[in-house]
Amino acid sequence: MKKTLSDKNILLAVTGGIAAYKATELVRAFVKRGANVKVVMTPSAETFIPAKTLAILSKQDVLTDETQEASSEVAHVKLARWADALVVAPATANTLAKMANGLADNVLTETLLASATPVKIIAPAMNDQMWGNAATQRNVKRLRQDGYSLVEPATGFLAEGYEAKGRLAETKDIVSEVERQLVEKTALDNGLAHLAGQKIVITAGGTREPIDPVRFLTNRSSGKMGYALAEAANTAGADVTLIATVQRDCSANINVRIAESAEAMLQAVQEEMVDTNVFISAAAVSDYRLKEPFTDKVKKQGDDDGLTLNLVQNPDILKTVGMAKxxxxxxxxxxxxxxxxxxxxxAKLSKKNADMIVGNDVTKAGAGFDQDTNVVTMVRPEQDPVEEGPASKLNIAKAILNQVVKIQEMQ
Structure with a gap:
C-alpha cells in the first residue's frame, strides 16, 4: 500500500458510542499509510472498546482520564501540539455539543481545546433523530465556523434496528479526507513560505456609508474572506495589516484597523501602501455614498411620502491603488x-491595473457573502483561469496566496 501519510502525526479522538469499535479500523488504515497514530479516549468510549486494544494497534500509549491523572506532565497539551491532523471519530452528539461550546470536562475535550492544527476533522455517529435535532445541527455549524471539517454520517442499518442516516462514515472516506487535507496543507504551506517577512495589507467587510446618525448603506459582506486571508498570511509568517469594517476574532499579531466607509478605508490603505509588498482588496466597497448625510435621524413624513437620496460615487480603492502601485x-x-x-x-483586471482578480459567483451554493466556504476563479494576465473550491475560506485564502507567490516568482 502506498504510504500516503508517511511520517504524519494523526491524533484519533474516540468518543463513547456503539461505533467506537470502528476506531480499530481507522488506526489500522492510518498506520498502513505510514502515519504515526496516537489515540485519546473519553471514559464512555472505554466502555465500548478497551484502551489497550488501540494501544496495541497504534504501538503508542493511549491517553485517557486515568493515564492523564497518573502523568507528571500536561499530557493533553503535549499531545495536541504533536498532531498534524486531529480526527474525532466517532463523534457523539454529546461531545459535539461540548466542542461547540468550548467545554473541557474530560481529557479528550481538553486535548481538542488545546489543539491549534488547521486539519481538524469530525466524523459523527448517532441515532438519526439525534443527528437531525436542531441543537446538533447548530453545534455542527458552529464547529465548521471554528475550522472543523465534517465527514457526513452515512445512511445504513442503525443500532435501533432500522435504516436511516447516522452511521459512522466508511473508514475509507474518513481516511481519504485526512489524506486530502494533509496533502493540500503540505503543498500550500511549502509554497507560502516565500511570504515570510513580507508586509501584506488586506481589506475586509462591507463598507458602511452613513445616511443619518443611525442608518447607513451597506451590503451583505461579513468580512470572513478577508479575515481568512489575514490568518493564512499570518500563518505564513507575513507582517499582516487588516483594514476592516467589522471587528472579528483573529490572531493577536494581526494589526487590525477599523475603517467603516469607503473614504476612510482608502485613506487607511494609502497610508499602509508606502512599504507594502502585497495588497489584497477583499472588502466589498460601496459604489455610492450620500453627498450630504443627514445630521439628525430622518423621520417618516407621511404614509405615502417617499425619500430621495442624493448619491455620489465613492472613490475606487482598487483602481486607485492599482494605478499608483x-x-x-x-x-x-x-x-x-x-x-x-x-x-x-x-475586464476588471485591465481597468484596475491589478495583478490578479479573484472572481466569485455569489449565487452559487457554498459561495459568496457570509458563508464559511467559497468557490472562486482566479484570473491573471495571460494565464489560464484557476478555479478553487468549494472549500473553506481559509483554504481558499491559502490558494489565493499561493497564486500571489507565483506572481512574485515571475517578476
Missing part, C-alpha cells in the same frame, strides 16, 4: 458577480 508591489482584487463571472473578472 510601485514596481514589485502586487495588487489583488475581488469581483463578486451574479453572471458573466469570467468576462467581468477579466
Amino acid at each position: 510601485k514596481p514589485g508591489q502586487i495588487v489583488v482584487g475581488f469581483a463578486a458577480e451574479t453572471k458573466d463571472l469570467l468576462a467581468n473578472a477579466k
Whole structure:
C-alpha cells in the first residue's frame, strides 16, 4: 500500500458510542499509510472498546482520564501540539455539543481545546433523530465556523434496528479526507513560505456609508474572506495589516484597523501602501455614498411620502491603488458577480491595473457573502483561469496566496 501519510502525526479522538469499535479500523488504515497514530479516549468510549486494544494497534500509549491523572506532565497539551491532523471519530452528539461550546470536562475535550492544527476533522455517529435535532445541527455549524471539517454520517442499518442516516462514515472516506487535507496543507504551506517577512495589507467587510446618525448603506459582506486571508498570511509568517469594517476574532499579531466607509478605508490603505509588498482588496466597497448625510435621524413624513437620496460615487480603492502601485508591489482584487463571472473578472483586471482578480459567483451554493466556504476563479494576465473550491475560506485564502507567490516568482 502506498504510504500516503508517511511520517504524519494523526491524533484519533474516540468518543463513547456503539461505533467506537470502528476506531480499530481507522488506526489500522492510518498506520498502513505510514502515519504515526496516537489515540485519546473519553471514559464512555472505554466502555465500548478497551484502551489497550488501540494501544496495541497504534504501538503508542493511549491517553485517557486515568493515564492523564497518573502523568507528571500536561499530557493533553503535549499531545495536541504533536498532531498534524486531529480526527474525532466517532463523534457523539454529546461531545459535539461540548466542542461547540468550548467545554473541557474530560481529557479528550481538553486535548481538542488545546489543539491549534488547521486539519481538524469530525466524523459523527448517532441515532438519526439525534443527528437531525436542531441543537446538533447548530453545534455542527458552529464547529465548521471554528475550522472543523465534517465527514457526513452515512445512511445504513442503525443500532435501533432500522435504516436511516447516522452511521459512522466508511473508514475509507474518513481516511481519504485526512489524506486530502494533509496533502493540500503540505503543498500550500511549502509554497507560502516565500511570504515570510513580507508586509501584506488586506481589506475586509462591507463598507458602511452613513445616511443619518443611525442608518447607513451597506451590503451583505461579513468580512470572513478577508479575515481568512489575514490568518493564512499570518500563518505564513507575513507582517499582516487588516483594514476592516467589522471587528472579528483573529490572531493577536494581526494589526487590525477599523475603517467603516469607503473614504476612510482608502485613506487607511494609502497610508499602509508606502512599504507594502502585497495588497489584497477583499472588502466589498460601496459604489455610492450620500453627498450630504443627514445630521439628525430622518423621520417618516407621511404614509405615502417617499425619500430621495442624493448619491455620489465613492472613490475606487482598487483602481486607485492599482494605478499608483510601485514596481514589485502586487495588487489583488475581488469581483463578486451574479453572471458573466469570467468576462467581468477579466475586464476588471485591465481597468484596475491589478495583478490578479479573484472572481466569485455569489449565487452559487457554498459561495459568496457570509458563508464559511467559497468557490472562486482566479484570473491573471495571460494565464489560464484557476478555479478553487468549494472549500473553506481559509483554504481558499491559502490558494489565493499561493497564486500571489507565483506572481512574485515571475517578476
